[in-house]
Amino acid sequence: MTRYRNLSIKQKQIVWAYAFLAIPIVFYGVIRFYPTGNAILISFQDWNLLGDRTWTGLDNYAKLFADPTFWKVFKNTFVYLLIGTPVSLVVSFFIAYHLDKTRFMHGFLRMLYFLPFMTSAVAMAWVWRWFYQPVPIGLFNNFLSTFGIPQIAFLNSTTNALPSILAPAVWAGLGFQIIIFMAGLRAIPQSYYEAARIDGVSTWTVLWEITLPLLKPTIVFIVVFSSIGFLRIFDHVFNMTTGNPGGPLNSTKPLVLMIYETAFSSFDMGYAAAQTVVLFLVLLVVSLLQLRILRDR
Amino acid sequence: MNTIKFKALALSAATGIATLLGSAANAVEIEYWQYFFDARVAAMEQLIDNFEAANPDITVKMTHFPYADYRTKVAAAIPAGEGPDVVQLFYGWLNDYVEAELIQPLPADAFPAATIDEEFFPMVQAMKDGDAYWALPTAVRSLALFYNERLLAEAGVEPPTTMEEMIAAAAAMTKRDGAGNLTQVGMTAGMTAQDHHWWREGLIRQMGGEPYMADYTKVNYNSDAGLKALEFYTSLFTGDDAVTAIGFMDEPQAAFKAGRAGMHIDGSFRIGSLNKTRGLKWGVTELPATADGAQSNYSSYWVNAITTKAEGEKYDAAVKFMAYVTSDEAMQIWLDVVGELPAKPSVGLTEANANNDVYGPFIRGLAYANTTKFANESAQRQLMVEMVERITLEGMSPAESLALAAEAEQKILDEYYAD
Numbered sequence: 001m002t003r004y005r006n007l008s009i010k011q012k013q014i015v016w017a018y019a020f021l022a023i024p025i026v027f028y029g030v031i032r033f034y035p036t037g038n039a040i041l042i043s044f045q046d047w048n049l050l051g052d053r054t055w056t057g058l059d060n061y062a063k064l065f066a067d068p069t070f071w072k073v074f075k076n077t078f079v080y081l082l083i084g085t086p087v088s089l090v091v092s093f094f095i096a097y098h099l100d101k102t103r104f105m106h107g108f109l110r111m112l113y114f115l116p117f118m119t120s121a122v123a124m125a126w127v128w129r130w131f132y133q134p135v136p137i138g139l140f141n142n143f144l145s146t147f148g149i150p151q152i153a154f155l156n157s158t159t160n161a162l163p164s165i166l167a168p169a170v171w172a173g174l175g176f177q178i179i180i181f182m183a184g185l186r187a188i189p190q191s192y193y194e195a196a197r198i199d200g201v202s203t204w205t206v207l208w209e210i211t212l213p214l215l216k217p218t219i220v221f222i223v224v225f226s227s228i229g230f231l232r233i234f235d236h237v238f239n240m241t242t243g244n245p246g247g248p249l250n251s252t253k254p255l256v257l258m259i260y261e262t263a264f265s266s267f268d269m270g271y272a273a274a275q276t277v278v279l280f281l282v283l284l285v286v287s288l289l290q291l292r293i294l295r296d297r
Numbered sequence: 298m299n300t301i302k303f304k305a306l307a308l309s310a311a312t313g314i315a316t317l318l319g320s321a322a323n324a325v326e327i328e329y330w331q332y333f334f335d336a337r338v339a340a341m342e343q344l345i346d347n348f349e350a351a352n353p354d355i356t357v358k359m360t361h362f363p364y365a366d367y368r369t370k371v372a373a374a375i376p377a378g379e380g381p382d383v384v385q386l387f388y389g390w391l392n393d394y395v396e397a398e399l400i401q402p403l404p405a406d407a408f409p410a411a412t413i414d415e416e417f418f419p420m421v422q423a424m425k426d427g428d429a430y431w432a433l434p435t436a437v438r439s440l441a442l443f444y445n446e447r448l449l450a451e452a453g454v455e456p457p458t459t460m461e462e463m464i465a466a467a468a469a470m471t472k473r474d475g476a477g478n479l480t481q482v483g484m485t486a487g488m489t490a491q492d493h494h495w496w497r498e499g500l501i502r503q504m505g506g507e508p509y510m511a512d513y514t515k516v517n518y519n520s521d522a523g524l525k526a527l528e529f530y531t532s533l534f535t536g537d538d539a540v541t542a543i544g545f546m547d548e549p550q551a552a553f554k555a556g557r558a559g560m561h562i563d564g565s566f567r568i569g570s571l572n573k574t575r576g577l578k579w580g581v582t583e584l585p586a587t588a589d590g591a592q593s594n595y596s597s598y599w600v601n602a603i604t605t606k607a608e609g610e611k612y613d614a615a616v617k618f619m620a621y622v623t624s625d626e627a628m629q630i631w632l633d634v635v636g637e638l639p640a641k642p643s644v645g646l647t648e649a650n651a652n653n654d655v656y657g658p659f660i661r662g663l664a665y666a667n668t669t670k671f672a673n674e675s676a677q678r679q680l681m682v683e684m685v686e687r688i689t690l691e692g693m694s695p696a697e698s699l700a701l702a703a704e705a706e707q708k709i710l711d712e713y714y715a716d
Contacts, residue, residue, distance in 0.1 A: 050372045050397035130547065135478045136557070137546050145476055156544050158690055243489040243548060244679075248686045265675040267368065267393070 036280075043273035050267075060274035069250055070258070070275070077231060077255045079162060080169075081286070084230040088170045088177060089222060095174070096181030097211075110178070117175030125239035128168040129155070132240075155240065158251040165252050169236045173229060177222050184218030185211070220294040224287055231283055232256055255279050325614040326356045327607065330371065330381035331599075332364040336569060340634035347630075348621045355614045375399045375606050382607035382615040383622075388423060388598050389671040391431055400602040402429035407616050417641050420596050420668040432602035433623045436637035438565045439596045439666050440491055440499070441658040442585060446578040448481070448559045456582045460529070463560065463585040467533070467540035470559030483540035484560035485549035486533050491563050492549075493681040494595035498667045499584055500526035502593035513670035514714050519703035527695045531688055543689060553579075564597075565659040568636045583658045596666035598640065632656065638663060672713035680705050 007015065043060055047053040064070050099109060116124065131139045132154035141151050154164040188211065196206050212219075234256040238245065245261060246253025255275065263272035329345070331337060338361055345357045360381070362370060368390070374380025376399075386394060394400045410428050413421065417433070424432045442463070444456050452469035455462075467483025474480050486492060497518070501508045506522025509515060518526075534541045546552035553561035554574045562584065571579055586592045601622055607615040621627060628639035632650065638660050639645040645660045653660075671677055684702035687693040 048393055048397075049368060050393050050399060052397075133547055134542070134545070135474065136480045145474065145478060148476065150476070151478060156690075243487075244682055248690055249683055261675070264365070266673050 039273045039276050041273075042270055043277045045270045045273075047269040048267045049269055053270075056270065060270045063271060064274050064278065069253075072250050073246075073253050073255050073258045076162065076251070076253055077233075077282075080166060080233050080254055081227055081230045083163070084166055084170055084233075085223060085227050088173055088226055089219070091170070092174050092177035092222070093181055096178045096185060097207075099178065100182055100185045110182075113178050114175035116172045119172070121172060121235040122239050124168060124172060125236045129240045132164055156248060158248050161241075161247040161252045165237055165240050165247070168240075169230075169233060172236070173226060177226065180218060180222055181215070184215045188214045216294070220291065223294060224290050227286055227290060228283060231279070231286065234260070255282075324354050324356050325610050326358055327382040327611050327614045327618060328380065329357050329359045329383045329385075329618070331359070331361050331385040332367045333361040334364075336635040340631050343630055343634065344622055344627050347626070348618060351621075352614075352617060355617065357618060371399065372397070375604050378606060380606060381604055382611050383601055383618055384604050385599050385601050386432070388432075388434070388600055388668065389674050391424060391600065391602075394602070395426075395431055398605055400431060401605050401607075402426070402431050403433065403603065403619065404616060405429060407620055408433070416643065418596070418645070418663050418666070420663075420666055421598075421640060423668050423670055424600060432600035433619070434598040434600045434640045435622050435627055436631045436635065437596050437598040437640050437663060438637055439594050439659045439662040440495055440562055440564055440584055441581050441662055442583065443553060443561045443563055443567070443571065443579055443581050445553065445556060445559055446580050447556070452559070456580060457560075457585055458582065459588060460585045461588060464533075464540065467559060468538065471540045479539075479542050479545060480557070482542065482545050482552060482558045484533065485545070485552050485558045485562070486530075486541045487543055487549045488678065488681040488685050490549045491595075492530070493678045494597075494669070495562050495584065496526060496530055496681065497669055498595035499593045500529060502667070503587045503591045504529075505591075509669070514710055516703045516707045516710065519700050523703075524696055524699055527684070527699050531685065531695060535689065543685065565636060565638055565656070568655060581655060581658050583662055592662075592665045594662040594666040596663060596668050598668075672710050676709055677706055680709075 004012070004015070042053065044055060044057060045053040046056045046059070095113060099106070099113070102109065130137060132141075134141050134151055134153070134156075135145050136142070138154075140154065144151060153160060155161050192210050192214075193206065196210060201209075233254050237247075237252055237254055237257055238260070241247045241252060246257055256279065259272050259275045259279065262268050262275060329341070331341060338359070341359055345359060349356060371380060371384060371386075384400070386400075391400075405428065408430055410425060410430060413425075413430055413433070418437060420437070421434060424430050424434075442457070448470050449456065449466065452466070454466040454469050457463040457466045463484070469483070470481065471479065471483040472481035488496070497508045501518050501523055504522040504525040506518060506520050506526065508518045508523070510517045517523075533539065534543055541558075546555060546557055549558070549561055550563060550567065550570075552558040553563075554571065554577060556577060568581075571577060584592065584594055601619060603612070603615045603619060623640070625639075625641065625644045628641060628644040631637055632639055632644075636656070638656060639650070642664075645651065645663060651657055651660050680702050684698050687698040687701070688695055
């Protein structure tokens with residue numbers, strides 16, 4: 001205690017600052033970094049949750065890269081990313097841009113768009129799952145059959161299933177992105193628009209030369225944020241394909257679902273951890289790339 | 298209150314508590330763990346009450362938690378010296394638990410293998426290793442054919458007993474709309490439900506095959522019998538005369554519960570939820586036989602085992618408890634409360650049980666049932682799902698798809714039995 005008493009006021013302040021900073025650091029260390037490190041460790045081991053962990057070196061990774069299911073799943077994960085991110089970006093910008101200009105029932109419309117984001121993903125996935133069923137229970141197919149149009153196999157198809165699952169996932173995330181875009185749009189100083197109007201610049205040019213460049217930080221944020229979301233897509237796929245997880249012939253299975261199955265139904269923790277490490281690296285690389293490309297040159 | 302009085306009171310309270318603790322310490326307390334399912338917990342509470350009444354010096358504490366957490370919790374608790382003395386586990390997990398040294402074999406004097414071989418239904422022998430049993434079930438489950446009485450009467454057909462009759466009855470109950478879309482199916486189909494068991498242990502054996510060899514370590518269904526079984530199964534939902542569709546109304550049991558499916562193959566555990574379905578009049582009969590009378594069924598069960606944590610007097614108490622939960626009395630209680638079938642013919646095949654309208658078909662099915670020793674049940678089921686999907690979605694021939702499935706399943710088995 002005497003040592004503390006001998007410190008100067010400035011030093012005491014530093015001690016206190018670190019004492020408070022230590023709380024989040026310890027918290028992160030215990031619930032983030034320790035499990036992460038442990039997962040990396042397990043990826044080099046064989047463990048079924050019950051017995052001892054045994055070292056297997058790179059076996060899990062070798063098995064992973066030789067597994068055709070993994071490559072299929074890897075591809076699916078990127079299809080979710082490469083379709084999901086641009087589509088949701090464009091749609092949410094389009095809606096935000098026009099919603100920003102709308103005065104009529106503005107608050108109500110914004111609420112409508114934001115509502116799906118607040119809805120439980122599980123409930124939503126099940127409702128959509130039933131929408132997609134064939135007759136006699138599926139909403140979409142009942143509608144088609146009323147007009148004598150042949151049935152569409154939404155989920156029970158190797159080609160339609162993935163887009164069918166992606167659609168509600170995009171829709172669900174839209175609300176959040178719209179809100180972020182609108183905040184970004186509001187943050188652009190009105191004086192630029194006024195100057196453009198005085199110069200008689202066309203709407204397109206305003207959009208292209210003022211709005212989009214100034215929205216860049218917002219776009220970077222949304223792209224990175226939604227990319228991570230699509231790379232980690234799980235709850236929609238899991239709930240829309242329970243019973244046959246990952247859809248017909250794994251056509252909708254994302255990496256996270258494969259990890260979940262390997263860990264908690266096959267109890268192959270080492271293999272699951274190896275998949276997790278791969279997912280982590282993918283997320284890392286994709287995020288870094290996007291930040292690099294989209295940052296100011 | 299003055300100090301002296303307070304001290305006296307505190308002292309008496311303290312001695313009182315000490316006496317209570319002292320008397321409790323004389324009784325052995327053992328822990329029993331199972332996963333949470335209403336009826337199972339209720340039945341076990343009843344068994345524990347009866348057991349404690351007969352053994353006043355033993356108390357049994359039951360702990361239950363959601364199915365999803367089960368394995369993780371058991372695995373973490375036992376090596377730490379916590380957790381159950383007697384534990385319930387799925388028969389398919391036994392190997393993993395034995396290898397991880399989480400459970401110990403039942404003592405030969407209280408559970409002599411020869412007596413168990415004789416007294417229990419034969420599929421229980423999957424729990425035997427050499428001369429010792431690792432675990433024993435209270436109850437078992439098997440498959441049977443549920444039918445919707447109203448739809449059957451409407452189509453003017455009887456509950457089928459053979460496959461031919463089943464197809465004919467299903468065809469009579471199938472309805473289509475103007476565009477040819479199914480609006481009511483004769484029977485349900487889907488490998489995701491119980492059909493993969495029916496195909497493996499039922500159809501293949503009925504077609505004269507043997508699905509696995511060498512104690513379920515070698516896949517043997519890539520054969521004529523396997524192909525015949527697969528072709529029979531896919532004929533239900535392919536072609537113009539299909540009597541069902543995969544994924545009709547999302548899930549087979551949902552279609553049956555909604556009264557849109559005439560027949561449905563499922564396990565005895567479905568009885569409870571069908572009973573709760575309002576407006577559904579259903580009956581149940583044995584799985585259909587072939588024309589020459591061949592029958593086969595699948596059975597699965599949950600077993601109870603003594604963990605390696607139980608030592609000394611707790612071990613003795615655990616053995617007594619195991620003996621009680623595998624007794625005839627316990628099995629009858631389990632049947633009455635949970636609706637799962639007794640594991641011994643002496644209870645199951647009593648006049649009243651074997652001829653019971655609801656339980657009878659399942660119990661009679663036990664006599665010709667087999668239990669698949671799974672290495673990874675969900676992964677092995679998934680292969681059956683994909684085998685059918687390759688045929689229906691990609692147009693692959695049944696023979697080719699069957700060969701692929703057999704090869705993939707052999708890989709899973711090889712990996713599992715490698716060490």
